[in-house]
Amino acid sequence: MNLEEIIKNCKVCNGKGEILKEGHLVECECREKVKRYTFYNSMRLPLRFFEYELSFRKGQNLAIKKVIDNYINTLQENYENGLNVVMISKNIELRSAFLIHILKSLYSFSYTGAYTTLVELFVDKQFNNYLRQHFLMIDNFEVDVDITKFEYELLGLTRLLEYRYLNKLPVLISTSYTKNEFESVFKSTISKFIFTNCITLVMKE
Numbered sequence: 528m529n530l531e532e533i534i535k536n537c538k539v540c541n542g543k544g545e546i547l548k549e550g551h552l553v554e555c556e557c558r559e560k561v562k563r564y565t566f567y568n569s570m571r572l573p574l575r576f577f578e579y580e581l582s583f584r585k586g587q588n589l590a591i592k593k594v595i596d597n598y599i600n601t602l603q604e605n606y607e608n609g610l611n612v613v614m615i616s617k618n619i620e621l622r623s624a625f626l627i628h629i630l631k632s633l634y635s636f637s638y639t640g641a642y643t644t645l646v647e648l649f650v651d652k653q654f655n656n657y658l659r660q661h662f663l664m665i666d667n668f669e670v671d672v673d674i675t676k677f678e679y680e681l682l683g684l685t686r687l688l689e690y691r692y693l694n695k696l697p698v699l700i701s702t703s704y705t706k707n708e709f710e711s712v713f714k715s716t717i718s719k720f721i722f723t724n725c726i727t728l729v730m731k732e
């Protein structure tokens with residue numbers, strides 16, 4: 528997406544980027560949007576999530592809102608403690624919403640972040656890109672193929688998680704696997720690492 532186009536095509540300010548309000552020229556909302564989108568881009572957040580918002584009306588959606596709000600309300604503390612979280616839910620929207628809403632909230636604070644999925648990590652193999660951001664979200668931490676084929680990738684992933692853990696940089700993970708499923712897929716180090724170092728949140732469907 529060409530971010531400059533947002534201002535150019537803005538119907539509110541006709542592409543000027545500012546509007547007259549009570550006799551003063553003020554920044555149009557399109558400029559704020561460009562700033563926000565630039566930030567989301569820097570976090571590698573997929574475009575489809577830029578304006579995404581989970582509808583928080585009732586049931587589990589409302590329950591997850593409380594979990595998200597709690598995490599954001601104590602964001603600074605969570606960062607300083609290097610608090611890691613694994614969110615377990617069979618509902619793909621709920622578990623992604625947990626990561627995305629927290630990630631987007633970083634815009635209002637002075638934290639950096641990054642979004643990825645396990646598949647993306649395994650395909651790109653760019654583990655070093657995710658070492659130093661203040662917060663790292665790994666969505667859909669699961670594979671539908673034989674994990675033993677990914678020896679190199681698993682090593683890269685383990686190093687990434689260890690580096691962040693040693694430097695107290697929070698990692699938030701979402702998965703549909705129960706703890707047992709997780710352990711049977713990611714035997715050994717990764718599974719042990721995650722369930723020792725992460726707070727586990729389980730959301731029912």
Ligand SMILES: [Zn+2]
Pocket residue numbers: 534537538539540541542543544545555556557558
């Ligand atoms: Zn505008």
